[in-house]
Amino acid sequence: MRTDKAPFSDVRVRRAMSMAIDRKGIIDAVYEGVGAINPPIPAALKEWSGPDGPSSARVAQYYRYDPAAAKKLLAEAGLSKRLLGDDGVSPPTAPTVLVDTRQLVMKYLKDVGIDAKLNTKEYGAYISTTFYGKFDSIAFGPQTGFLEPDNHLYGQYYPGELKNQSHFNDPVVADMLIRQRRDRGPRQAQAS
Numbered sequence: 426m427r428t429d430k431a432p433f434s435d436v437r438v439r440r441a442m443s444m445a446i447d448r449k450g451i452i453d454a455v456y457e458g459v460g461a462i463n464p465p466i467p468a469a470l471k472e473w474s475g476p477d478g479p480s481s482a483r484v485a486q487y488y489r490y491d492p493a494a495a496k497k498l499l500a501e502a503g504l505s506k507r508l509l510g511d512d513g514v515s516p517p518t519a520p521t522v523l524v525d526t527r528q529l530v531m532k533y534l535k536d537v538g539i540d541a542k543l544n545t546k547e548y549g550a551y552i553s554t555t556f557y558g559k560f561d562s563i564a565f566g567p568q569t570g571f572l573e574p575d576n577h578l579y580g581q582y583y584p585g586e587l588k589n590q591s592h593f594n595d596p597v598v599a600d601m602l603i604r605q606r607r608d609r610g611p612r613q614a615q616a617s
Contacts, residue, residue: 426563429592432504433562440487441498442563445537446530447490455525462488466574473574495537507538520567527565541565558590578602 426433426442433439452460461468486494499505531541541563546555555564569588571577579602580588582595 427592429594432502435502437498437502438504441495441537442534443487444489444491444495446533448488451526451529454529455522467571467577470571470574492537499538507540523567530565557587558592564590575606
């Protein structure tokens with residue numbers, strides 16, 4: 426979502442959207458019950474995961490499927506009417522799991538009052554626009570796999586980076602991203 430534009434610049438709206446999505450339901454329906462809920466650093470990169478995964482006390486409530494709480498947060502943010510979103514999403518050649526997941530996400534969002542319209546693009550058009558953050562409100566589509574956390578975190582959350590699709594800009598996080606580049610990884614941390 427475009428965190429640099431209202432209403433997504435309001436943390437309550439972002440938290441509500443997170444709480445509107447039944448991640449376990451998606452895993453069960455699309456991945457035959459096999460999968461893990463991704464924390465800020467993808468679950469596959471568990472060696473680099475910090476303390477704020479989906480089950481940590483500080484953030485667990487925002488990963489939990491709770492449509493009633495999501496509606497309450499949207500109302501607190503002044504969004505009692507249906508919120509429309511441009512779901513600038515994946516190309517028609519997307520894998521079935523991505524298409525199925527997209528449909529479930531759209532359903533969950535609709536359940537709390539967010540109408541996302543389907544805007545399917547040819548793959549080249551998707552990459553040159555949506556993938557690089559050129560969309561109006563919300564988007565859903567394929568991502569590049571990550572083999573290490575820097576590519577994931579720096580690319581998606583550092584201001585001005587091409588893969589910062591959400592246009593996220595927080596000086597504290599930006600400083601942390603620069604500092605994390607100095608870390609040599611888990612081996613150095615274990616040897617200390």
